Amino acid sequence: MKILMVTRENARDKRYGLAKSLSPVVEQLQKQGLAVRYVSQADLTARNVHWIERLTRGATKVASLLLPDCLAVLTGGVIQRLNMGRVAAKIARREGYTHVHCHDPIICAGALLFSFRRSFRCGVTQHGFGSYSQAIHEDGAPMTTGVMRLMRRWEASTLAKCDWVVSPTIRGLKQLSRDLSVHPVPQHWVAITHPKPSMELCERSLARAELRLSPDKVYILAVGRIVPLKDFHTLLAACSRLKLKQDWSLIILGDGDWDAIRREASELGLADDALILAATDQPGQWYSAADLYVSTSTTESFGMANHEALCAGLPAILTAVAAVPEAAGMAPVYIPESNVEAVHKALNELITSASARAYRAEQSLSLSSQWPTTDAIADAYIDCYNGRFRHLTAPR
Numbered sequence: 012m013k014i015l016m017v018t019r020e021n022a023r024d025k026r027y028g029l030a031k032s033l034s035p036v037v038e039q040l041q042k043q044g045l046a047v048r049y050v051s052q053a054d055l056t057a058r059n060v061h062w063i064e065r066l067t068r069g070a071t072k073v074a075s076l077l078l079p080d081c082l083a084v085l086t087g088g089v090i091q092r093l094n095m096g097r098v099a100a101k102i103a104r105r106e107g108y109t110h111v112h113c114h115d116p117i118i119c120a121g122a123l124l125f126s127f128r129r130s131f132r133c134g135v136t137q138h139g140f141g142s143y144s145q146a147i148h149e150d151g152a153p154m155t156t157g158v159m160r161l162m163r164r165w166e167a168s169t170l171a172k173c174d175w176v177v178s179p180t181i182r183g184l185k186q187l188s189r190d191l192s193v194h195p196v197p198q199h200w201v202a203i204t205h206p207k208p209s210m211e212l213c214e215r216s217l218a219r220a221e222l223r224l225s226p227d228k229v230y231i232l233a234v235g236r237i238v239p240l241k242d243f244h245t246l247l248a249a250c251s252r253l254k255l256k257q258d259w260s261l262i263i264l265g266d267g268d269w270d271a272i273r274r275e276a277s278e279l280g281l282a283d284d285a286l287i288l289a290a291t292d293q294p295g296q297w298y299s300a301a302d303l304y305v306s307t308s309t310t311e312s313f314g315m316a317n318h319e320a321l322c323a324g325l326p327a328i329l330t331a332v333a334a335v336p337e338a339a340g341m342a343p344v345y346i347p348e349s350n351v352e353a354v355h356k357a358l359n360e361l362i363t364s365a366s367a368r369a370y371r372a373e374q375s376l377s378l379s380s381q382w383p384t385t386d387a388i389a390d391a392y393i394d395c396y397n398g399r400f401r402h403l404t405a406p407r
Contacts, residue, residue, distance in 0.1 A: 013108045019118060036206060067091065085162075175201065236266055298323035318339075326375065382406060
C-alpha cells in the first residue's frame with residue numbers, strides 16, 4: 012500500500028490548517044511501514060505556480076465579464092484545487108501510488124478527471140461541516156441558489172465515484188447526507204476523528220515569562236483565522252462589557268486583518284492593553300499561558316483549536332454549533348452563537364470563579380485522557396483504504 016495525501020494548503024495555511032491534524036497520522040502510518048507522502052501547494056514547482064496564477068487571472072477576468080459575480084469569485088479557487096488533483100494524479104501514475112487521499116472534493120474531482128485509466132483507489136475527507144460547497148459559501152464565496160445547486164450536484168457526483176468518504180464526526184456525515192440528498196448514508200462514508208494535537212506545553216509561569224505576559228493577569232485566549240465565521244465581533248463585544256476587579260486581557264491567536272480587529276476593539280472601548288494579537292508556530296506556549304479559552308465560531312466541522320485547548324487542559328467556552336458538541340463532549344461551557352450576553356455571562360463566571368475554572372479544566376483533561384490514540388486512528392484509516400469501514404469518533 013502506497014498512500015498519497017493531497018491538500019490545497021500553502022505554507023502559511025499549515026500554521027493553523029490541515030497539516031496540524033494530518034501530520035501525526037502520516038507519521039504513524041509511516042511507522043507501521045507504509046509509504047506515505049503529503050503533497051500541498053507548498054510542493055508545487057515555480058513553473059506550475061506561474062502558469063496556474065496566469066490561468067487563474069485570465070479565467071477570473073473572463074468570468075467577471077460573462078458570469079454572475081459569485082461564479083467569478085469561485086473561479087480561482089476551483090482552478091487551484093483542480094490543479095492539485097491533476098498534480099496528484101500525475102504523481103500517483105509516475106510513482107505508483109495505490110491510494111490517493113484528497114482533503115477536498117474539488118481536488119478529488121481533479122484527480123479523477125486527470126487519472127485517465129485509473130490505477131489507484133481514490134477517496135476524500137470532507138473538512139467542511141456537511142457539504143463542502145456550503146463551507147465555501149460560508150467562508151467568503153457566496154453563491155446564488157442556482158450556483159449552489161450546480162456545485163452540490165458536482166460534489167455529489169464526485170463522492171459517488173470515491174472509494175471512501177471520511178468526516179471527522181458522525182454529525183458531519185449526516186449533514187453531508189442531507190446537503191447532497193444522498194439517503195441513506197452510504198456504507199463507505201465513515202467518521203474518523205482527528206488525533207490529539209502534538210504540542211509542547213509547560214508551566215503557566217514559565218510560559219508567561221517566555222511570552223512576556225503579566226504573572227497576575229487573567230488571560231482569555233481565542234484562536235482562529237480572522238474571518239467572519241469565527242465571529243470575533245461577538246467576542247469583542249462581550250469582552251467590552253466585562254466590569255471586573257481582576258485585571259484581564261484577550262489574546263487572539265491567528266492570521267488575518269488585525270487592523271480591523273484593533274479598530275473594532277477601539278470603537279467598543281477596549282483599552283490597548285486589553286487586546287493582544289499574535290501569530291505563532293508554537294501554540295503550546297499560549298495555551299500554557301492562558302487561564303481560559305473561548306470560541307464564538309458560527310460553524311465548525313470539528314474545531315481543531317477547540318480540540319487543542321481542551322487537550323491542553325483549559326476551561327473552555329464554545330458555541331454549540333455544527334460538530335462542536337460531538338467533538339468536545341461535556342467538557343466546555345456551551346453558548347448559543349452570536350449571543351453577546353451569553354458570552355459575557357460565561358466569561359464573567361469563569362473569570363471570577365477559580366472553582367468553576369478548575370472544574371472545567373478537569374473536564375477538559377478527562378476528555379483528552381480518553382481520546383483515541385494516533386495508532387488507533389491510523390488503523391481506522393488503513394481499514395478504510397482496504398474497504399473495511401468503521402467509525403472511530405470522539406469519546407462520549
